[in-house]
Amino acid sequence: MTEAANLSLVVRRTVRAPVERVFDAWTKSEFLKRWWGPEGVTCPEADVDLRVGGHYRIANKLPDGNIVVIHGEFELIEPPTKLVYSWRVDPGIPAPSRVTVRFETHAEGTEVIVIHERIASDAIRDNHEQGWNGCLDGLIAFADEESSGR
Amino acid sequence: MVSTALKYEDDEALDVVFGALADRTRRRILARLAVGPERVTDLAEPFTMSLPAVSKHLKVLERAGLIRRDVEGRIHRCSLGPEPLADARAWLDHYRYFWESTLDRLAVYVEPKANRQPKGKGSKK
Numbered sequence: 001m002t003e004a005a006n007l008s009l010v011v012r013r014t015v016r017a018p019v020e021r022v023f024d025a026w027t028k029s030e031f032l033k034r035w036w037g038p039e040g041v042t043c044p045e046a047d048v049d050l051r052v053g054g055h056y057r058i059a060n061k062l063p064d065g066n067i068v069v070i071h072g073e074f075e076l077i078e079p080p081t082k083l084v085y086s087w088r089v090d091p092g093i094p095a096p097s098r099v100t101v102r103f104e105t106h107a108e109g110t111e112v113i114v115i116h117e118r119i120a121s122d123a124i125r126d127n128h129e130q131g132w133n134g135c136l137d138g139l140i141a142f143a144d145e146e147s148s149g150r
Numbered sequence: 151m152v153s154t155a156l157k158y159e160d161d162e163a164l165d166v167v168f169g170a171l172a173d174r175t176r177r178r179i180l181a182r183l184a185v186g187p188e189r190v191t192d193l194a195e196p197f198t199m200s201l202p203a204v205s206k207h208l209k210v211l212e213r214a215g216l217i218r219r220d221v222e223g224r225i226h227r228c229s230l231g232p233e234p235l236a237d238a239r240a241w242l243d244h245y246r247y248f249w250e251s252t253l254d255r256l257a258v259y260v261e262p263k264a265n266r267q268p269k270g271k272g273s274k275k
Contacts, residue, residue, distance in 0.1 A: 009246050013253035017260035025260050035259035038251030112256065114249050 009116050016109035023080030023103050026112075032058060052077055056085065072096060087116070163215075167234045170214035175199075176207050180230065183217060187229035190219075 015022060025031045029046035036043035037060050044067070045059035057071040072086035081103050086096040100115040170176055179193060194204040208228060211217040215234045220227045 009249070011246065011249040011253060013250075013257060015253075015257040015260050016262070022256070022260050025256060031259070035255045036252065037255065038248050039255070109261075112253055114253070116245055116249065 011114045011116075012111060014106060014108055014111045019103050019105045019110045020080045022110045022112060026083070026101065026103075027079075036060075050074065050077060068092060072099075163234070164238060166214045167216065167238055170210050170216055173207070173210075175204075176211055179204075179207060179211065179228075180216060183228055183230040187220075187227050190226040190228060193228060 025035060027048055027050050029048050032046040032048070033043045036046065036058055040063040042061045043058060044061050046057070048054075048056045050056075052074055054074050055071065056074070057069055060068045060070060062068060069090045070087060071090065072088055074083065074085045075098075076082065076084035083099075083101045085099055087099045088094055088096050097116060097118045100117070102111075102113040102115075104111045104113065171180075175197060178197075182188060182193065190205065190208065191201070193208070194201050197204055208217065208219070212219055215231050217228050218231045220229070
């Protein structure tokens with residue numbers, strides 16, 4: 001499931017469109033508003049300042065009508081193949097995690113690879129200590145055995 | 151889990167769980183309890199700290215639901231409470247669902263209609 005030991009996750013999807021089109025869809029607010037979000041969530045508002053250090057804000061309207069804003073800053077921009085940005089969720093998760101998106105050209109189209117890192121470790125707010133993630137994974141594995149075994 | 155994206159009502163509980171896990175001593179206590187229940191006095195033994203100090207850590211773990219405490223007379227016995235860890239994992243699964251579902255929508259948006267795969271087949275690599 002999740003990549004063991006550091007609570008990051010990788011999601012890949014190949015879409016049948018040229019890499020420039022996919023990159024634009026990901027980085028231009030007028031396009032984001034038309035597709036962003038999982039099923040049931042719409043994007044009423046998106047602002048993207050596509051430069052290193054620039055901010056982005058993406059509003060997510062949840063099925064219950066509540067709005068959650070995902071926002072952060074760009075750390076690296078290599079059009080049309082790579083983006084790295086911080087990721088905060090307001091309200092919800094003020095501590096930043098980090099998202100890397102790679103757009104790779106393949107025969108069938110463009111493979112989008114999303115690497116979301118530091119999810120839980122930064123959500124701990126203070127007291128971050130290296131090494132607890134592996135421990136957490138071990139404990140989760142144990143919890144699984146525990147709940148299925150009894 | 152399939153219903154919405156990220157759920158925020160559980161955030162407070164998760165703050166408590168992750169906060170409880172963000173400490174070396176408390177993780178060591180949990181690791182020991184993963185082997186089996188222990189008396190509080192035995193738990194305190196390998197740590198170079200007083201019983202009240204260990205007791206403080208136990209209270210944090212207890213509040214997060216990560217451990218349970220049974221009292222038999224004067225003996226306090228601790229055991230692991232696995233449910234909050236399962237919640238922590240479910241929280242990560244929300245992220246996975248968020249991205250997978252979002253990439254589905256991206257595909258629908260950027261792919262020319264004629265090329266689109268039939269629904270349900272999926273285009274996961």
